Amino acid sequence: MENQYSEIKLEVEEFLTKFENDENQSIAFKKYFRGIQILFTPLIHKPKFMFIGINPGAGYYNYEGNKSKYVKRLSPMKNTEYIGQEYRLAKETRKLFKLSGISQIDLKNSVKTNYYFLATKNTSDLNKLLVNLKDYNIDKKSEKWITKLIVIVEPEIIICEGKSIFEKFTKSKVSENDEVYYFEMGKIKVIGYKRKFSNIVNKEKVAKLLREKLSEKL
Numbered sequence: 432m433e434n435q436y437s438e439i440k441l442e443v444e445e446f447l448t449k450f451e452n453d454e455n456q457s458i459a460f461k462k463y464f465r466g467i468q469i470l471f472t473p474l475i476h477k478p479k480f481m482f483i484g485i486n487p488g489a490g491y492y493n494y495e496g497n498k499s500k501y502v503k504r505l506s507p508m509k510n511t512e513y514i515g516q517e518y519r520l521a522k523e524t525r526k527l528f529k530l531s532g533i534s535q536i537d538l539k540n541s542v543k544t545n546y547y548f549l550a551t552k553n554t555s556d557l558n559k560l561l562v563n564l565k566d567y568n569i570d571k572k573s574e575k576w577i578t579k580l581i582v583i584v585e586p587e588i589i590i591c592e593g594k595s596i597f598e599k600f601t602k603s604k605v606s607e608n609d610e611v612y613y614f615e616m617g618k619i620k621v622i623g624y625k626r627k628f629s630n631i632v633n634k635e636k637v638a639k640l641l642r643e644k645l646s647e648k649l
Contacts, residue, residue: 459563466502468552471543474507481586489548519629530638597623612630
């Protein structure tokens, strides 16, 4: 497991070194890039839940106040960030699990990552950064890395944190009016939800689907 993860780390490090030293990308690097992070939890094998967002935000970069140095976290974290943190999505996720009747232990023992490991201030900056990185085949690289990570982790349920990531990850389209989404990827159940900024829209409906899918036998 650790060896497989080390392969992802090495590839991400190689990409970052190339990007950081590319004079043609210096403007985009300074303007949009706020760091890189693979996991926001320990690396856990066969958890009930794996969370996938679109990309890391600039919170850590802003909090540190060091505008001259980006965030670089390629190793797993020691603790799950959704436990104890007070930013909005962490609180919303804890509320969702409480509504679902799911133990906080299952949340603590979950895995959290993002489709793109590149941190930016917002989605608009992410899209601008991705345009600049077309020559790096960053979309293919990101898809390969997240696929490898899922193979390593082997989660029971993947929770996509928003409509855009659900559509990108599952390669499917959902109705604008829907608030909760579902897809099956082999044995893995994929649940997505609509967000308004960092708020989960209709948590009760998402919680109901979570309960239903957890009660189903694999």
